[in-house]
Amino acid sequence: MQISIDFDKCCGAGxxxxxxxxxxxQRDEDGIVLLLDxxxxxxxxxxxxxxxxxxxxxxxxxxx
Amino acid sequence: MKPGAPSRxxxxxxxxxxxxxxxxxxxxxxxxxxxLIGEEAHLPYDRPPLxxxxxxxxxxxxxxxxxxxxxxxxxxxxxxxxxxxxxxxxNTAEVVLSDGNRVSYDALVVATGTRARRLRGTEGMGGVHVxxxxxxxxxxxxxxxxxxxxxVVGGGFIGAEAAAVARGLGCEVTLVTDTAQPMGDALGDxxxxxxxxxxIKHGVRVQTGVLVDQVRAADxxxxxxxxxDGRTITADTVLVGIGAQPNVEWLxxxxxxxxxxxxxxxxxxxxxxxxxxxxVAAWPNPHTGEPVRIEHRTNAAEQxxxxxxxxxxxxxxxxxxxxxxxxxxxxxxxxxxxxGRTRDxxxxxxxxxxxxxxxxxxLYGRHGRVxxxxxxxxTRALRGYRAQVADAAEFDVRSAA
Numbered sequence: 001m002q003i004s005i006d007f008d009k010c011c012g013a014g015x016x017x018x019x020x021x022x023x024x025x026q027r028d029e030d031g032i033v034l035l036l037d038x039x040x041x042x043x044x045x046x047x048x049x050x051x052x053x054x055x056x057x058x059x060x061x062x063x064x
Numbered sequence: 065m066k067p068g069a070p071s072r073x074x075x076x077x078x079x080x081x082x083x084x085x086x087x088x089x090x091x092x093x094x095x096x097x098x099x100l101i102g103e104e105a106h107l108p109y110d111r112p113p114l115x116x117x118x119x120x121x122x123x124x125x126x127x128x129x130x131x132x133x134x135x136x137x138x139x140x141x142x143x144x145x146x147x148x149x150x151x152x153x154x155n156t157a158e159v160v161l162s163d164g165n166r167v168s169y170d171a172l173v174v175a176t177g178t179r180a181r182r183l184r185g186t187e188g189m190g191g192v193h194v195x196x197x198x199x200x201x202x203x204x205x206x207x208x209x210x211x212x213x214x215x216v217v218g219g220g221f222i223g224a225e226a227a228a229v230a231r232g233l234g235c236e237v238t239l240v241t242d243t244a245q246p247m248g249d250a251l252g253d254x255x256x257x258x259x260x261x262x263x264i265k266h267g268v269r270v271q272t273g274v275l276v277d278q279v280r281a282a283d284x285x286x287x288x289x290x291x292x293d294g295r296t297i298t299a300d301t302v303l304v305g306i307g308a309q310p311n312v313e314w315l316x317x318x319x320x321x322x323x324x325x326x327x328x329x330x331x332x333x334x335x336x337x338x339x340x341x342x343x344v345a346a347w348p349n350p351h352t353g354e355p356v357r358i359e360h361r362t363n364a365a366e367q368x369x370x371x372x373x374x375x376x377x378x379x380x381x382x383x384x385x386x387x388x389x390x391x392x393x394x395x396x397x398x399x400x401x402x403x404g405r406t407r408d409x410x411x412x413x414x415x416x417x418x419x420x421x422x423x424x425x426x427l428y429g430r431h432g433r434v435x436x437x438x439x440x441x442x443t444r445a446l447r448g449y450r451a452q453v454a455d456a457a458e459f460d461v462r463s464a465a
Contacts, residue, residue: 009127011392011394012392012401012443013362013390014443014444014447017447018447018450026444026447027444028444030443031443031444049091050369053084053087053088053091053365053369054362054366054369055365056361056365056390056392057110058110058131
């Protein structure tokens, strides 16, 4: 799985952290996404797809 | 495939909710025929940036495309863009398009969204704008380039964001709203007053608690607005941001229940093989049973995925849609985020930060229970309070994340 993030699009909603807390976090100062694991284990795939699907800025792209 | 499972699914509406439905269906393994019908000629694009980065000129249209063309291609859809659905024939289970074509379905998802409300008498009037589509945003942006005096009618999300952008572009801006404070419906009086102060500091003239009576015009072009209290504000350009109304007229006579949106049950099912998702869907509030619609970007995505699952499960096995509503706004250097429903809150308490610092988390309560949490420039901290909103926790001065 390859996760790419468009940081300029990120609006700091944190929906990705709710969907996949093992893979995403937010910066303290502005809430911009932090990618904790760019190559997550297979058991996280569903969560990562969910994060990409609900991101309100379409900032997360997943290739698998 | 299960017996009776749908093999021809039609999604009407090709914006965030519609996209979420078709993506959800394919992710859940649906391989049957899937048609996506859109009124606009564009592939699905994102609307929140229309009143932010697109209006300011920071972004162009390509940045708003929700998925790359090849990603849409890979969904293997029958895409019909620029041909809105104009009728639903429930007897034959067909959607009638504006070009006369008919598309048959065994499951239909209505995701036709909303359109901007307009002020009466402004149809075809030059210099009067709404902000809902890409074309709307470009038309307004083009006018703002001449640095006109802009009057914004309405102090909601669209109006307040556009006022901030227009100031950034060097326009003279007057914001007129019937609420006591800008975004008062969403923020309440205290945070609304803070937002008002920020707009005034940036040079916006803010007129609150007064309704606009009509747009004044000469030679077919707006010259300003008159207020119900008799005052007149002259302007070169008028932006009307007074809310949206659901696109349900095409369902007239179809038997699909419509009242301020498509009336659904808790699973977003409207009966007769018809489901709804996004701005247009009205479904029972789990606490009050009253039908509610949520016009938020995240709701569109979440409902789209929920409907995709429920369509495949079938009405008997569908599960209720549950959500904690989330919405945000960016104005100047403020990022304001809201979990839950602030409307009708009877208590507000700042639990972190302060209004003076323009950094805070506030909890909103109703009948002794937390109904919303609002953050100003405290994105990460705010997320810690979401659970209290989800649980409708007891509203307590000691509430902490």
